[in-house]
Amino acid sequence: MINTKAKAGIAIAIAGVLVAGCASSLNPFAREADERWADYKTWTKITEGKTGTGDPTGLIKTVHKGPDGYRDVYVNDIGKAALEGSAPYLFPAGSIVIKEQFGSKADWEAGKNAGVTVSIKATASDTVNRDDWIWADSYTAKAGPSAFCSGCHTAAIASDFVFTHADFLAAQE
Numbered sequence: 459m460i461n462t463k464a465k466a467g468i469a470i471a472i473a474g475v476l477v478a479g480c481a482s483s484l485n486p487f488a489r490e491a492d493e494r495w496a497d498y499k500t501w502t503k504i505t506e507g508k509t510g511t512g513d514p515t516g517l518i519k520t521v522h523k524g525p526d527g528y529r530d531v532y533v534n535d536i537g538k539a540a541l542e543g544s545a546p547y548l549f550p551a552g553s554i555v556i557k558e559q560f561g562s563k564a565d566w567e568a569g570k571n572a573g574v575t576v577s578i579k580a581t582a583s584d585t586v587n588r589d590d591w592i593w594a595d596s597y598t599a600k601a602g603p604s605a606f607c608s609g610c611h612t613a614a615i616a617s618d619f620v621f622t623h624a625d626f627l628a629a630q631e
């Protein structure tokens with residue numbers, strides 16, 4: 459026979475399971491950042507010490523918070539050597555480049571209200587190939603093919619769909 463104390467223990471255990479279950483089902487829309495880039499703030503900030511604003515390519519228009527926005531770019535360890543290297547740029551599979559965009563200089567200086575866009579080289583071919591890249595339009599978004607992102611980034615096809623590489627940064631100094 460189960461005594462009262464044991465019954466209470468079982469009840470608490472069941473309540474614990476219910477609470478744990480509820481915590482994840484309370485908001486079905488909450489999504490954690492993809493583990494491939496969740497820690498991007500610890501990566502190499504290649505725009506460190508630079509003021510990324512304006513429209514150096516003439517393509518920014520209404521995307522990435524536009525010409526009046528301010529931007530920073532981070533790269534993971536896998537993509538770092540390629541990005542900091544020289545032409546012809548060809549990134550290894552697993553390279554991830556992240557752009558943080560801010561609507562104003564004040565937000566950029568305070569590091570707040572950043573929009574995040576993510577370029578992921580999921581696979582690698584012998585030459586540049588649009589199909590190797592997948593894209594995410596926010597920190598918590600799911601990455602996938604995007605004709606919108608890759609369409610415009612095709613302007614940077616010579617540097618493997620990445621605009622912000624060593625030569626680009628050097629030209630901005």
Ligand code: HEC
Pocket residue numbers: 510512513514515517518519521522529531555556557575576577593594595604606607608610611619620621622623
């Ligand atoms: C209309 C053109 C355009 C579209 C659409 C666009 N981008 Fe970009 N993106 C740019 C330009 C231009 C730059 C870099 C130059 C700059 O900062 O002015 C850039 C830079 C980036 C960077 C920094 C690395 C790099 O390539 O320089 C990332 C990451 C990025 N974009 C991701 C995305 C994602 C994800 C999407 C889709 C949600 C997207 N972009 C859509 C034009 C575009």
